[in-house]
Amino acid sequence: MSDEAAKKVIRIAADVLNLPVEQVTRQTAPTNVENWDSVLHLNLVLALEAELGVQLEPEEVDKIRSVGDAIDVVAARLN
Amino acid sequence: MAATREEIDRLIADGAPTGARAALAALWHEQPTPAVASFVVSRFERLQAGGMKLQPFKVAILRSFTVEPIVPLLRALGFVAGLNLIVRIGEFNAYTQEILTSGNWLDEFSANLTILAVQARDIVPDLFERYADLSQEAVANHVQQATDAYRQILTAARARLGGHILVHSLELPDTAIGSADAVVETRQREAIQRINLAIGDIAKSARDVYVLDYDALIAERGRTAWHDERKWIMARMPIAAGEMIHLARQWMRFIHPMSGRICKALVVDLDNTLWGGVIGEDGIQGIRLDDSFPGAAFRNVQREMLSLHRRGILLAVCSKNNPADAMEAIQNHPGMILRPEHFACLKINWLDKAENLRAIASELNIGIDSLAFVDDNPVEREWVREQAPEVTVIDLPDDPLGFASAVQKAPVFERLSLTDEDRSRAAMYAEQRMRLELSQSATSVEDFYRSLQMRAAIEPVNDKTLARAVQLTQKTNQFNLTTRRYTEQQLSAALSAKVSRGYTISVRDRFGDNGIVGLALICLNGAVCEIDTFLLSCRVIGRTVETALLAHLAEEASRAGASKVSGWFVPNKKNAPAADFYSKHGFSLVQEKDGAARWELDLGCGQIAWPEWIACERGSADER
Numbered sequence: 147m148s149d150e151a152a153k154k155v156i157r158i159a160a161d162v163l164n165l166p167v168e169q170v171t172r173q174t175a176p177t178n179v180e181n182w183d184s185v186l187h188l189n190l191v192l193a194l195e196a197e198l199g200v201q202l203e204p205e206e207v208d209k210i211r212s213v214g215d216a217i218d219v220v221a222a223r224l225n
Numbered sequence: 226m227a228a229t230r231e232e233i234d235r236l237i238a239d240g241a242p243t244g245a246r247a248a249l250a251a252l253w254h255e256q257p258t259p260a261v262a263s264f265v266v267s268r269f270e271r272l273q274a275g276g277m278k279l280q281p282f283k284v285a286i287l288r289s290f291t292v293e294p295i296v297p298l299l300r301a302l303g304f305v306a307g308l309n310l311i312v313r314i315g316e317f318n319a320y321t322q323e324i325l326t327s328g329n330w331l332d333e334f335s336a337n338l339t340i341l342a343v344q345a346r347d348i349v350p351d352l353f354e355r356y357a358d359l360s361q362e363a364v365a366n367h368v369q370q371a372t373d374a375y376r377q378i379l380t381a382a383r384a385r386l387g388g389h390i391l392v393h394s395l396e397l398p399d400t401a402i403g404s405a406d407a408v409v410e411t412r413q414r415e416a417i418q419r420i421n422l423a424i425g426d427i428a429k430s431a432r433d434v435y436v437l438d439y440d441a442l443i444a445e446r447g448r449t450a451w452h453d454e455r456k457w458i459m460a461r462m463p464i465a466a467g468e469m470i471h472l473a474r475q476w477m478r479f480i481h482p483m484s485g486r487i488c489k490a491l492v493v494d495l496d497n498t499l500w501g502g503v504i505g506e507d508g509i510q511g512i513r514l515d516d517s518f519p520g521a522a523f524r525n526v527q528r529e530m531l532s533l534h535r536r537g538i539l540l541a542v543c544s545k546n547n548p549a550d551a552m553e554a555i556q557n558h559p560g561m562i563l564r565p566e567h568f569a570c571l572k573i574n575w576l577d578k579a580e581n582l583r584a585i586a587s588e589l590n591i592g593i594d595s596l597a598f599v600d601d602n603p604v605e606r607e608w609v610r611e612q613a614p615e616v617t618v619i620d621l622p623d624d625p626l627g628f629a630s631a632v633q634k635a636p637v638f639e640r641l642s643l644t645d646e647d648r649s650r651a652a653m654y655a656e657q658r659m660r661l662e663l664s665q666s667a668t669s670v671e672d673f674y675r676s677l678q679m680r681a682a683i684e685p686v687n688d689k690t691l692a693r694a695v696q697l698t699q700k701t702n703q704f705n706l707t708t709r710r711y712t713e714q715q716l717s718a719a720l721s722a723k724v725s726r727g728y729t730i731s732v733r734d735r736f737g738d739n740g741i742v743g744l745a746l747i748c749l750n751g752a753v754c755e756i757d758t759f760l761l762s763c764r765v766i767g768r769t770v771e772t773a774l775l776a777h778l779a780e781e782a783s784r785a786g787a788s789k790v791s792g793w794f795v796p797n798k799k800n801a802p803a804a805d806f807y808s809k810h811g812f813s814l815v816q817e818k819d820g821a822a823r824w825e826l827d828l829g830c831g832q833i834a835w836p837e838w839i840a841c842e843r844g845s846a847d848e849r
Contacts, residue, residue: 164263189259192294196258196467203455207459
């Protein structure tokens with residue numbers, strides 16, 4: 147896992163989920179963020195794509211169940 | 226470098242909303258991405274909760290696909306333009322029921338703008354997917370059905386909803402028949418184009434219904450880049466993440482004029498904005514302005530500005546230069562597309578640009594928030610943003626080939642319609658500036674009048690001029706002796722009386738045609754010619770046009786056997802410029818009542834002299 151990916155994803159997640167950046171960790175997930183619904187989930191995926199200039203595959207999107215998962219998907223793409 | 230999110234949050238926490246707002250705009254401008262949009266939206270909401278007032282504008286989106294991720298982008302664009310866009314989205318693919326069923330959320334929401342965003346593959350799936358199977362007749366039926374559906378939906382929406390309506394036209398498909406599409410009987414792309422033409426016709430015949438050319442938007446961005454088939458299958462979101470901003474921007478091009486967030490004038494820099502190079506250093510031979518690179522880029526931006534000028538946007542110059550150097554280039558450089566006559570105001574000096582912008586606004590008699598400013602120098606742009614935050618600053622890319630498009634895409638120049646008055650407005654302002662310059666260089670006022678080479682035509686009010694005559698009675702406040710307002714019906718009724726006459730005066734001069742600029746209504750009743758209305762548009766005040774019109778009235782009055790001309794001066798809040806009109810022309814005060822004054826002129830004591838510097842082209846009421 148690259149630190150660069152972690153930093154980027156946490157920043158984007160904080161923006162989209164409207165959380166202070168220091169409160170976002172690998173464990174941040176729909177189960178512990180009240181307003182993280184399907185719309186916000188799609189917003190997060192699209193925000194990651196727009197920021198990174200990629201289109202994620204459906205399998206990659208399916209893997210994202212937490213900020214940690216998102217970091218792993220993005221790190222794999224950046225490698 | 227824009228402020229960081231932490232710095233912005235500190236500004237908000239410290240109670241510095243103006244600074245926070247500027248920093249948010251700068252951050253958004255640097256990175257207009259979905260993540261930054263979410264940040265910008267949440268912070269503007271915080272600022273509003275803290276008391277910041279922004280103009281609200283409600284948008285309802287009825288749709289056949291997922292638009293939710295575009296909403297933060299749209300709202301961020303709105304916030305930085307000073308708008309609080311309140312967005313509600315209809316149920317997925319339920320637009321028909323939502324419009325046809327009254328008593329639902331649409332009534333309660335009462336949107337300023339309702340967007341109908343429907344994709345071709347949703348409303349005419351057969352034309353998209355089964356095209357190769359369809360007979361010519363079946364294609365015609367599908368086209369007809371879709372057209373009928375749009376007519377039904379848009380008619381019902383117009384009848385039921387207030388505010389504006391914006392409908393997306395349909396995207397042209399990849400052809401099911403392949404390369405032969407253009408030459409087969411049932412051309413697939415043509416079928417969709419026919420539906421689009423029908424949508425345009427329906428919109429054109431309805432009030433406040435507009436069309437977003439969705440196919441043109443996709444074409445501009447590139448069809449391949451626009452679509453994300455994976456997200457369409459997964460989440461009914463057909464647009465690629467990086468392209469969503471462009472649909473939001475396209476919506477804003479309608480929202481700006483609908484909400485009044487528009488600019489009336491574009492103020493431009495010269496060096497490296499209108500031409501390549503620096504005139505003060507490179508000289509007229511050295512600046513780049515031709516059909517090669519980079520001169521061609523500057524000619525493109527000038528062409529774009531000329532097109533704004535033709536649409537009624539005023540152009541002005543604000544440049545740090547020696548005026549003589551810059552004017553020589555504007556007047557004489559063979560590559561210039563814009564010339565002095567295109568500019569309503571030129572500020573070429575070494576003063577601070579924010580000051581100059583204020584002076585330009587006041588000279589053009591428009592608010593400073595009606596100005597847009599374009600300059601290649603980011604330092605000047607930043608300075609204006611800080612010192613004159615009401616001005617809309619248009620950012621330019623580093624590459625001059627992108628300048629024209631940056632100007633063309635500025636939503637503040639969008640209008641919902643284009644009238645003849647719009648087309649001639651910018652030219653009239655520029656002519657006015659040249660008259661002013663002439664008056665400043667003339668040695669005497671008579672000298673100035675003569676140099677204008679004025680020609681006036683006086684005509685009885687007729688069918689062709691009635692509307693303009695009525696408009697003058699409605700709009701003229703400054704040079705208006707009685708301020709009597711007329712409707713078309715009232716004026717034509719008044720003029721049908723045998724004793725009544727109405728005259729318009731139109732004036733041309735060496736700089737251009739001012740059109741009809743004055744109106745007089747008189748009543749010839751035996752010995753007295755009574756002036757009912759006498760007014761002059763502010764365009765020609767101070768040029769003795771009023772004397773010409775009065776001379777004509779006096780002549781008509783004596784010809785009809787009257788021995789006196791008389792009329793009231795009724796003061797209003799703004800007509801002080803006309804207060805001495807009667808006394809200046811030899812009338813005597815005969816009565817005063819409730820602040821109004823009645824004046825009289827004995828025609829036996831001589832006529833009113835027609836000003837010698839105005840050539841006369843007269844008509845007569847007797848020819849009616």
